[in-house]
Amino acid sequence: MAGPELKAPALREYPTAPALQPDAMAGLKCYVANEKIQEPLGFPGKLADNWQDTHDRVIGRMGELLKKYCSFKVFMDACVHCGACADKCHYFLGSGDPKNMPVARQDLMRSVYRRYFTPTGKMFPSLVGARDLTPEVLDEWYSYYWQCSECRRCSVFCPYGIDTAEITMVGRELLNYAGYGQKYLNEIIGKVHRVGNNLGLPGPALRDTLDGLEEDVKEDTGVDVKYPLDEKGAEVLLITPSADFFAEPHIDSTIGYGKVFHAAGISWTFSSLASEAGNFGMFIGNYDQLRKIALRIREAALDLGVKRIVVGECGHAWRVAYAFWNTLTGVGAGGKDPFAIELQKQLDPRFKQPSHICEVTWDLIQQGRLKFDKSANDHRVITFHDSCNVARASRMGDYPGGQFDIPRNIVRAVANKFHDMAEDTIGEKTFCCGGGGGVLTDELMDIRVKGALPRMEALQRVVDDHGVNFMATICAICKAQFTKVLPYYGFKSGMVGGVHQLVSTAIKLGNEQ
Amino acid sequence: MTLFFAILFYFAAAVFVGGLAYKIVDFARTPSPLSIPTTPAPTSAPGVAFRMFREVVFFESLFKGNLWIWAMGAAFHFGLALVLFRHLRYFTEPVPFVVAVSQPFGIYAGFMMAAGLAGLWARRLLVERIRYISTVSDHLMLVLLLVIAATGLGMKFLFHTDVVGVKAFFLGLMSFDIQPLPAHPGLYIHLGAVALLLIVFPYSKLLHAPGIFFSPTRNMADDPRETRHLASWAAQLEKN
Structure with missing residues (x-):
């Protein structure tokens, strides 16, 4: 593999939650699937030329999933940001990137959910941390929903049983619906x-x-x-x-x-x-x-x-x-x-x-x-x-x-x-x-x-x-x-x-x- | 002011009950197509009920996750529960024996509740990672609850209000026979904050209260080899 040689973080004798290193892993991006990989699976081959089309596709699919999956719906609504999960994810512990905290990973999705599907997010977006779906948000999803291993460790400690794996799965499904699939998995599924x-x-x-x-x-x-x-x-x-x-x-x-x-x-x-x-x-x-x-x-x-x-x-x-x-x-x-x-x-x-x-x-x-x-x-x-x-x-x-x-x-x-x-x-x-x-x-x-x-x-x-x-x-x-x-x-x-x-x-x- | 608060409470109660009922029905109607309890999980319905009981009453998962949040969260929630119970005396005539007995404990609970809230807020402000995940509304929600607790305790210990008049007002509200609300700024703030809490409940993170009962990782039994779970939308796929 090209690029600088990777170094492992040092092992610690008394592991504790690391200091935050915002955007430490923001640049990480796995290869995107091309049309030949995407289309046989029934997903769009690539992102639409017009952003509005992609936007509508993603929000539309999100609405459908909210009707199909109780987990998604309840997990979007129930989180109180207590932080019990925050120091439970191995990717956060290893990278210090705050967006790898389970709650923050969920919030990448929850912020969009609130904006489009809740009255408070529609009326007072900045108050409740709601935001529009933009190309930047989609890129952020692509980066961080491919830094989750769906291991469910966070769900053990959540007082409401919120399982970030379910949110990550939704994130990847929405990305696929946008025509923004991951090469590794989709090629293998083919x-x-x-x-x-x-x-x-x-x-x-x-x-x-x-x-x-x-x-x-x-x-x-x-x-x-x-x-x-x-x-x-x-x-x-x-x-x-x-x-x-x-x-x-x-x-x-x-x-x-x-x-x-x-x-x-x-x-x-x-x-x-x-x-x-x-x-x-x-x-x-x-x-x-x-x-x-x-x-x-x-x-x-x-x-x-x-x-x-x-x-x-x-x-x-x-x-x-x-x-x-x-x-x-x-x-x-x-x-x-x-x-x-x-x-x-x-x-x-x-x-x-x-x-x-x-x-x-x-x-x-x-x-x-x-x-x-x-x-x-x-x-x-x-x-x-x-x-x-x-x-x-x-x-x-x-x-x-x-x-x-x-x-x-x-x-x-x-x-x-x-x-x-x-x-x-x-x-x-x-x-x-x-x-x-x-x-x-x-x-x-x-x-x-x-x-x-x-x-x-x-x-x-x-x-x-x-x-x-x-x-x-x-x-x-x-x-x-x-x-x-x-x-x-x-x-x-x-x-x-x-x-x-x-x-x-x-x-x-x-x-x- | 009496009329204002009377209308406010009718409105708040309607939003609270209507909004919550809507959300609960919505949660209940949304299927879980796959069996996803977080394991190890109970294998039977009584086992699931017991797990849910432990989650709701003892916050079992939170206890495993973080003792500080658990202790402060428990202090707040148990305090609030007792305080609410104590407040039943404003809505009942005659006051049931258990409510009467609970009165002195309810006072301690008020302090416990406020201490728990203060601790949770301190955590939000002082711990870097919790500060990172906190939104403006997370802070405001704690402020709102602290205002309710502080004005409540204030009226008990510092600037008394006419509690007999307050009781008459609420009994009157319940029988649609509006009685005068005692004029008291502390009381106005207390009641206004409570009404606001009721109004935002169905549209905010306060939905964690009904949400826990519908959380599939906690309310599903671990029995997928014995039982075939099939959501109705998933069953449609088999007809093709």
Whole structure:
């Protein structure tokens, strides 16, 4: 990447809210999508030549969203500017830019809402901080709504539960409606529609990769572990982020998934049609895209006739799967309409649909169907990074908070050395990796590095106190982000890996002495 | 002045009730197409009710977020609640026993309320990041509430007013039989500020009061694998 070399902020021993540095990140702007990217998604190719047209398009769409989303409407009205969220965002903590405070990020939108949709804002704009929508405002949205990872940490602390992620999604939706889309996400969404996954890997390439995996595992363990693709009649359809097919360290977890199914004797398959768990439609807040991408999973499940749908290690994908799939695609239970019933009668009601791979593995461990050599992981001193969408937007298991316990239970079952990071940086208060929610693109590296600061500080403490040398996580974006960002803070990029990478290292495949 | 305040309070009450009813109906009618509780969240309706109770009564999330804001916010809100309860004596005849019993506590609550407001305002002025996010109306709202508290306490301790006459005025308003309002500048300011508060309520950040009950991250149960949430506009998409 061109430009001056990026420097990470210094780690602090006692992290507090930083002094404000107004407009510190104002210049940051990710690449804008061109017409070829925008139009296939149904968005205008570019900004209208006439500002009034853009203005009317945006305000018109805003009015529609206020009728469609209770969250948007209530969150616009309910904020009292108390400031409880102000020092909770990793991007603010890392950059000091006041517009990266959640409340200020919301106010970029709220100021416009007040001007056009409230009597006070119409009559006394300067009194209530209302402002007209201008080209400058739109640019400001573009800059700061692409400095939010939709991690929901602010929503934990808000007395009204205001979730900045919802506002950011609206902001991005309005920008798309203005013809001002982000290249990174919209280009990838196009690939999903054309090819089936974010990376644009076609079926034959997938088969090739999986053949390679089978050879590697055979060489490594002497066991024929299968990595099936498009196998009709398999019990389990595994949907995983496409990074799991080739990226490091993601692929080590993919190897682990296969070993778990092999050791438990469960028949399973990937799908080339639905070779992507990620759903970037959520990041841009567009219901149609979210739904259209998710429907590929329904189609694959019906086509392959599977009984269970399992999701691999991916944070936002698990949110979409756990919280949205039942609504969008009928993967789940309790549907009373023909659309939902068609799929739900095919799925095995004894299992939660969909299941997280960690739920599957933990169930098998509890049933005694998996055996481990924990000492195989003895070279690792492990900590666990809770991924935001798993922590604050979904669940695992039967009780609230199971999403924190189950991955840790697995790590403890397969390894001897485990230490958690500080209490206020894990669980529901976990800090984002800094790369989630659609900012995992090189031109945003500055804010990605700064946003990782709070997590890096917490990591440094367990490194110093316990000699931690491995940070396990269950999110493809976290893995990709940390691999890139860890070196800026003086850590090795290989420090990050998946939970099923640890499982893979320790699992016994039945041929041991 | 009596007539002015009588009309002002009828108007303020109408705006308050009408405006708030409109907003509440509007909130209630707007769907949540997707399941978005902030997790870990309760998995059942009684669990959600309990979570909401903790939010509304104890400000649970704010407690997690910032102890200073919580303490001052709690002092203000609990103080205000008790003060309002104490004021029921101006609207009831005979005065119910619990309202009569609450009278001395209501006085302490008045001070607590004022102290909480002063603390919140100090925070807005002194903490850099809170100052940054404060609009003019944020300051004015605190000034308005402080004026109400100060004039109220002032009439109790410094420049007394004819509370029997005040009560007669409000009982009269409620039965559409207008009685004279005692002439008293402190009382005029107090009542004027209260009327203004009622009028701006449905169009300002005071909507946080009804808003919390409609906040999807707090009022939705964590049950998306068992229940199919479908907004009516989203269901239309399945017909295509």
